[in-house]
Amino acid sequence: EAGVAQSPRYKIIEKRQSVAFWCNPISGHATLYWYQQILGQGPKLLIQFQNNGVVDDSQLPKDRFSAERLKGVDSTLKIQPAKLEDSAVYLCASSSRVGYTFGSGTRLTVV
Amino acid sequence: AQSVTQLGSHVSVSEGALVLLRCNYSSSVPPYLFWYVQYPNQGLQLLLKYTTGATLVKGINGFEAEFKKSETSFHLTKPSAHMSDAAEYFCAVSGAVFSGGYNKLIFGAGTRLAVHP
Numbered sequence: 217e218a219g220v221a222q223s224p225r226y227k228i229i230e231k232r233q234s235v236a237f238w239c240n241p242i243s244g245h246a247t248l249y250w251y252q253q254i255l256g257q258g259p260k261l262l263i264q265f266q267n268n269g270v271v272d273d274s275q276l277p278k279d280r281f282s283a284e285r286l287k288g289v290d291s292t293l294k295i296q297p298a299k300l301e302d303s304a305v306y307l308c309a310s311s312s313r314v315g316y317t318f319g320s321g322t323r324l325t326v327v
Numbered sequence: 328a329q330s331v332t333q334l335g336s337h338v339s340v341s342e343g344a345l346v347l348l349r350c351n352y353s354s355s356v357p358p359y360l361f362w363y364v365q366y367p368n369q370g371l372q373l374l375l376k377y378t379t380g381a382t383l384v385k386g387i388n389g390f391e392a393e394f395k396k397s398e399t400s401f402h403l404t405k406p407s408a409h410m411s412d413a414a415e416y417f418c419a420v421s422g423a424v425f426s427g428g429y430n431k432l433i434f435g436a437g438t439r440l441a442v443h444p
Contacts, residue, residue, distance in 0.1 A: 258434030
């Protein structure tokens, strides 16, 4: 089966600019997650969707981050405006009762 | 609440030596436990997972881990290290599977494994 697709692979922006990441999960996976992985740390959950509803967004900095999964399939994560500390790899994952699969991530550098 | 502690941010072993990466967890519900490996500039690859049943879990690439409830541990081992094992390893904990999939994963900070000749 196809894996979790993410784009872009890399992104460099200046602080205060906006950026968006896209994720297409494995077909049929109801649950989708966005994780932030800062260099030298483990991934941290930003938001969890089940179908097109939000299950957990307690760690999402809602003043600048937003995410949507309108049709319960693919998802976008947006940062507006970006700060230097947002430099990280943004990982998308999806799961079913069978298992959990991660995408390759988007590496964001804010300068 | 759930949390994971990985003891040792860096571990160095000789090729052919035993690999032991330590993981302790805290969970208020029966845990599901995972080990992931991450190679440079790549995503997370599942090595093995414990959900229920047998406490000794075998994974890919010769790795295995044992769930010890009394010690709240899930240490990862491999009898003989290979140069290709050099990577970052993450231990993670989750709650039980629900109808739509898995609950969120809580990750440890990671252990970087170096393998020298």
